[in-house]
Amino acid sequence: MLTGKQKRYLRAQAHNLNAIFQIGKEGVHQNQIKGIMTALENKELIKIKILESCAQSKNEVALEISMQTKADVVQILGRTIVLYKPSPEKIIKLP
Numbered sequence: 303m304l305t306g307k308q309k310r311y312l313r314a315q316a317h318n319l320n321a322i323f324q325i326g327k328e329g330v331h332q333n334q335i336k337g338i339m340t341a342l343e344n345k346e347l348i349k350i351k352i353l354e355s356c357a358q359s360k361n362e363v364a365l366e367i368s369m370q371t372k373a374d375v376v377q378i379l380g381r382t383i384v385l386y387k388p389s390p391e392k393i394i395k396l397p
Contacts, residue, residue: 304374304386308396312347312376315394316384321351329358335370342373342387346394352381 304312323338341348350367352360364375364383373387388394 304376304396309376311397312386312394313384316347316349316376319347319349319384321349321382323348323350325350325352325356325358325363327353327355327357329356330363330366330370335367338367338373338385339371342371342385343389346389347376347384347386350383350385352383354381 322341323334325334338348338350350363352363356363358366360378360381360383364378367373367383368375368385371385371387373385376384376386378384386394388396
């Protein structure tokens with residue numbers, strides 16, 4: 303679980319990132335989860351874009367992805383989700 307200070311720090315780090323995954327009308331499927339897990343292992347902090355055609359709400363998508371990947375939701379801003387999951391290499395040093 304992240305503290306408020308850690309979330310603020312991660313939001314600042316994620317500001318310049320581009321979304322590397324898009325969730326479309328089919329919602330979240332297993333191939334996307336595998337890709338998201340791999341990206342989290344390599345980068346620790348990623349953005350995911352939810353398209354207008356997605357049938358699920360942004361909160362449902364964020365909850366589903368975070369539960370399946372065991373990642374923390376840092377922020378949901380508009381249709382963009384920011385996820386963080388620490389890796390053993392500790393790329394990002396949290397305050």
